[in-house]
Amino acid sequence: MKLAFPYLGPTIAYKKVAELLGHEVLMPPPPSQRTIDLGVKYSPEFACFPFKIIMGSYIEAVEQGVDTIVTSGGNGPCRAGFYAEVHKRILKKLGYDVRFIVFDSMFKDFKRFKENFNLIRGDNSMIQLVKKASLAFKMLRFLDDAEKEILIKRAYEVNEGDFSAIWEDIKELFDKTYTKEELDVALQKARQWIDSVSLREVEEDEKIRIGVVGEILVAMEPTANMEVERRLNSLGAEVENIHNITNWLRHNAVPSIFGKSHSQKLIDLGAKYVPIPIGGHHQENMGGIIDFKNRGFDGVVHLMPFGCLPELVSQSVITRMQKDIDIPVLSLSLDEHSGQVNTTTRLEAFIDLVRNHKVKMKNKL
Amino acid sequence: MRIGLPKGLLFYYYYPFWRTLFESLGFEVVESHPTSSKLVDEGVKVAVPEICVPIKVYSGHVVNLLEQDVDYIFVPRLVTIRKGDTFCPKFLGLPDMLEYTIPGLSEKLLAPIIRTENDNLTRINDYKLVWKTLGVSKASFKKALKEADRIWTNFRNYCYKGYTIDQATDLTFGRVKESDLPAVDGYDTYIGVIGYVYNIYDEYISMDIINKLRSMNVGIRTFEMVDESYIDAKMGTLSKRLFWTFTNKLWGAADNFYKDSKVDGLIHVTAFNCGPDSMLGAVMEMDSDKYGKPFMTIRVDEHTGENHLNTRVEAFVDMIKRKKQKLKEAEGL
Numbered sequence: 001m002k003l004a005f006p007y008l009g010p011t012i013a014y015k016k017v018a019e020l021l022g023h024e025v026l027m028p029p030p031p032s033q034r035t036i037d038l039g040v041k042y043s044p045e046f047a048c049f050p051f052k053i054i055m056g057s058y059i060e061a062v063e064q065g066v067d068t069i070v071t072s073g074g075n076g077p078c079r080a081g082f083y084a085e086v087h088k089r090i091l092k093k094l095g096y097d098v099r100f101i102v103f104d105s106m107f108k109d110f111k112r113f114k115e116n117f118n119l120i121r122g123d124n125s126m127i128q129l130v131k132k133a134s135l136a137f138k139m140l141r142f143l144d145d146a147e148k149e150i151l152i153k154r155a156y157e158v159n160e161g162d163f164s165a166i167w168e169d170i171k172e173l174f175d176k177t178y179t180k181e182e183l184d185v186a187l188q189k190a191r192q193w194i195d196s197v198s199l200r201e202v203e204e205d206e207k208i209r210i211g212v213v214g215e216i217l218v219a220m221e222p223t224a225n226m227e228v229e230r231r232l233n234s235l236g237a238e239v240e241n242i243h244n245i246t247n248w249l250r251h252n253a254v255p256s257i258f259g260k261s262h263s264q265k266l267i268d269l270g271a272k273y274v275p276i277p278i279g280g281h282h283q284e285n286m287g288g289i290i291d292f293k294n295r296g297f298d299g300v301v302h303l304m305p306f307g308c309l310p311e312l313v314s315q316s317v318i319t320r321m322q323k324d325i326d327i328p329v330l331s332l333s334l335d336e337h338s339g340q341v342n343t344t345t346r347l348e349a350f351i352d353l354v355r356n357h358k359v360k361m362k363n364k365l
Numbered sequence: 366m367r368i369g370l371p372k373g374l375l376f377y378y379y380y381p382f383w384r385t386l387f388e389s390l391g392f393e394v395v396e397s398h399p400t401s402s403k404l405v406d407e408g409v410k411v412a413v414p415e416i417c418v419p420i421k422v423y424s425g426h427v428v429n430l431l432e433q434d435v436d437y438i439f440v441p442r443l444v445t446i447r448k449g450d451t452f453c454p455k456f457l458g459l460p461d462m463l464e465y466t467i468p469g470l471s472e473k474l475l476a477p478i479i480r481t482e483n484d485n486l487t488r489i490n491d492y493k494l495v496w497k498t499l500g501v502s503k504a505s506f507k508k509a510l511k512e513a514d515r516i517w518t519n520f521r522n523y524c525y526k527g528y529t530i531d532q533a534t535d536l537t538f539g540r541v542k543e544s545d546l547p548a549v550d551g552y553d554t555y556i557g558v559i560g561y562v563y564n565i566y567d568e569y570i571s572m573d574i575i576n577k578l579r580s581m582n583v584g585i586r587t588f589e590m591v592d593e594s595y596i597d598a599k600m601g602t603l604s605k606r607l608f609w610t611f612t613n614k615l616w617g618a619a620d621n622f623y624k625d626s627k628v629d630g631l632i633h634v635t636a637f638n639c640g641p642d643s644m645l646g647a648v649m650e651m652d653s654d655k656y657g658k659p660f661m662t663i664r665v666d667e668h669t670g671e672n673h674l675n676t677r678v679e680a681f682v683d684m685i686k687r688k689k690q691k692l693k694e695a696e697g698l
Contacts, residue, residue: 044650046643077451079640082607086647093651273465276444276478278457307415307638313458315413320465333415 001068002026004061006054009220009245010147012175013140018070020132020178022122028060031223035060040336042090049305049335050217051083053224058087062096070120073104078279078310135183137249139174142187144244146170146194151240154233155208156199164230166193205362208237208354211292213285214303215311216243218334225303225334226343232301235351240297242266242288243281266291273317280310286317293327299354300327301347306335326361328354366499368475369430369438372397373423374456377530377562378589381520381537382486383439386513390501395435397426400569404429405667411466417636418570418666419563420455420462427463427470437475437498444480450610453641475499484521484593487514524589529575530566533589552584554686557622559588559615559649560634564665571634572671574663574678581682586628588618595621612641619649623656629685630659632678637666659685 003025005014015025029035031053039056047055058069071084084102091098101116121129147167154163170190177186210232218224220243229239251263260268263284267277270286277283289300302318304311315331322329330350332343368387370376376383387394398404400422408425430438440460443452451457460476477495481488487510489503496506516537523533527549535541556578558565565571565587578585588596596617600606607613622628633649635642646662653660661681663674 044643044647046638046640047647048640048643077454077457077608079644082644086644089648089651274458274461276442276457279454282454282458307417307640309454309640310458312413312416313454313462316416316458316462317465319413 002066003068003070004028004058004064004066005070006057007031007221008217009243010140010143010171012171013136013143013245015175016136016139016178017133018120020135021120021124021129023120026061026064026066028057028064028066031057031221033223036223036336042094044086046307047086048079048308049224050080050215051086052336053217053221054083055087055090058091058098059094059096062091062098066098068099068101070101071103073102080280135180139177139183140249141246142190143170143174144246146190148240148244149194151229151233152238153194153197153199154230155236155238156202158198158200160234162197163194163233166197169193202236208299208351208358209297210237210239210351210354211288211297211300212239212241212243212303213288213292213300214242214281215305215308216248216281218305219243219303224305225332226338226340228301228303228332228343228347231344231347232351235348237351237354240292242285273321274313278310278313280308282310282314285311285314286321289318289321289327289329290325293325297327298358299350300329301350302329302331304331304333306333306337328357366437367393367395367435369395369397369427369433369435369473371423371426371430371438371440372399373426373567374419374459374563375443377534377566379486379517380534382513382517385516386509387439389509389512390499390505392499395430395433397429397433400425400567402569405569409667412462413466415638416455417638419561419567419636420459421667422563422567422570423459424463424467427467431467431469431473436473438470438473439475439495441486442476442478444478445610446479446481446484446486447610447613448482449606449608450613451608452611453609485514485517487511521589525592527586527590529585529587530562530589531575547579550584552582554582554682554689555584555586555628556682556685557586557619557628557631558634559619559622559631561611561615562589564634564636570636570665572665572669572674574632574634574674577675577678578682581679583682586618586622586625588614591618591621607641607644609641612645616645616648619652623652623658628658629689630661630681632681633660633662635662635664637664 001023003018003023004027005011007030011027015027018025035056036053038059039052042059043052043055061069073081073084084100088100101119103116104113150163150167157163170193173186173190177183212219212229219241229241232239247262251261254261266287267283268287269290270283273286274283292300318329318331330346370383384394404425405422407428408421411428412421412424427438440463442460443456445451460474464471464474475495475498477492479486479491481491489507489510492506496503520533520537523536524530528536532546536543558574565575575585596614599617599620600613607616619631622631633646635646650660663677
């Protein structure tokens with residue numbers, strides 16, 4: 001069995017779990033222009049952008065000899081829940097015989113969940129599984145925290161590109177880490193690398209903080225969002241992304257009796273604007289914008305795939321919300337036709353606007 | 366008191382129900398004007414640019430009702446009408462989208478959350494907000510629901526007989542007699558028209574595709590004519606249902622038409638950028654190969670030109686008729 005996963009966030013952590021459990025993982029190359037081209041070519045014309053990127057990744061994976069794809073399902077109302085079903089049919093039509101292991105909610109179909117779970121677990125006992133998963137989780141948490149830190153500090157790096165290079169090095173280092181001892185060394189090394197980058201001193205008043213919200217795949221995958229985070233950083237803005245896998249896992253896999261997850265708090269905030277969940281991370285994004293405002297951020301970038309169902313509702317609500325709570329929001333709609341120059345220009349204009357807005361707010365006080 | 370019903374989205378499916386409901390409670394029901402280019406423009410002005418045309422049209426109808434000075438505008442938030450199913454996210458967030466994009470709507474919005482287990486929207490508890498707001502007693506509201514359900518069942522029975530929704534509505538309210546309408550059967554060619562009620566029966570959006578086909582002497586089959594039990598049975602055989610109720614209905618109907626030897630071809634009418642249809646369309650296209658039946662997609666939006674639609678529909682029908690003629694001749698030899 002040769003496994004692959006779709007790219008979402010720090011993929012090395014899922015790869016690590018599967019490898020530790022004794023599976024062979026053959027990840028396709030990170031999403032590139034070729035991935036997008038392939039995905040667009042073989043996807044339904046009006047499928048959303050994440051569908052197409054994942055389609056491209058799957059094709060690249062099967063080209064490498066992957067025979068099993070592990071992914072998550074869903075129960076709507078966002079169409080992502082039906083991705084696997086259509087991906088499977090398209091791959092079959094292309095002549096690839098691939099097995100899909102789709103994890104749907106265990107509460108809906110426990111039998112199938114258990115089957116899938118046992119397939120992944122292999123010969124490992126539950127104790128071994130927990131041990132191995134917790135190693136990967138530790139790695140995941142570090143990666144998420146490190147990325148968060150880099151998104152802030154990269155705005156002030158003296159040599160542009162230092163942090164981006166370090167981030168790649170860290171991922172490579174972790175990819176080769178398999179035991180607890182190795183991980184401890186790796187964590188230390190990564191820490192040193194991050195601390196070694198020289199930073200510019202910037203007055204507190206001059207600092208600009210931008211929150212990123214939106215559909216999870218385009219918000220987390222740099223190839224899909226034209227590297228929005230890096231571009232914002234190079235314009236001198238600190239960035240915080242609402243999405244990370246640690247939060248997602250806490251929200252989805254840890255029962256609520258252990259306290260409210262961060263995501264749940266955001267959802268509660270967002271419920272003021274949309275009272276019921278309508279799919280995707282819609283309510284969380286709405287709450288996220290309010291939360292960013294409360295924490296003194298200067299602006300928000302809202303990323304969505306072109307035609308995204310839940311995020312179009314967000315976009316409608318944002319038109320009024322940004323006036324209500326007084327925070328500039330830039331909505332960027334992304335698909336295979338997005339151009340880099342267009343994105344850069346809009347971000348530059350947005351940062352200018354945010355700086356002016358900040359000065360105006362200060363003068364008001 | 367005047368209650369406004371925007372003529373968009375599921376209006377076409379539930380009009381007999383909603384109209385009867387409010388009229389038997391003694392309210393005046395005000396419909397928005399038929400969709401026109403001016404009305405669509407009003408919708409385009411308030412809605413976000415990227416959203417699908419049915420939502421833009423619906424926004425236009427809400428603006429139109431505000432201009433007609435109604436007391437309330439009824440915009441039910443349809444969440445689910447079948448266990449495990451849901452509606453497209455835009456239906457789930459519809460009242461919010463309208464409230465935050467259309468100025469002056471907040472106080473007039475009457476948006477109960479609908480969560481039932483079948484197409485009859487008769488779960489009394491869903492309407493608490495409505496009877497409280499309108500100052501009606503629960504008992505009389507319950508009675509009105511019962512009456513609405515009775516009328517709606519009549520309407521659905523006309524649909525099952527093979528009448529399209531516009532005809533069935535007229536029949537239900539006694540505007541025409543069955544004998545006045547063209548026959549539902551006895552054509553040499555039948556086409557399955559697959560699409561949501563708000564795309565097919567809004568004559569402005571679909572450019573009246575139903576009457577176009579009728580004028581070409583083609584029998585029409587649509588999803589609302591297919592027995593619900595067939596659709597449910599069909600969905601049971603799939604490894605995974607879609608989760609949008611009406612998309613499932615279309616899928617089940619399409620499957621029925623593919624297998625029905627009487628139906629000669631399928632036309633899928635869909636709005637540009639429709640999310641659920643992007644998945645359904647892909648599946649139906651693959652099925653078209655499997656069953657060897659002609660399948661055509663017509664994609665509509667606020668810019669669609671009528672001539673191109675005429676040409677495509679005519680060509681599609683001609684192709685089917687010629688193919689049938691050829692087959693007949695071959696059999697004759």
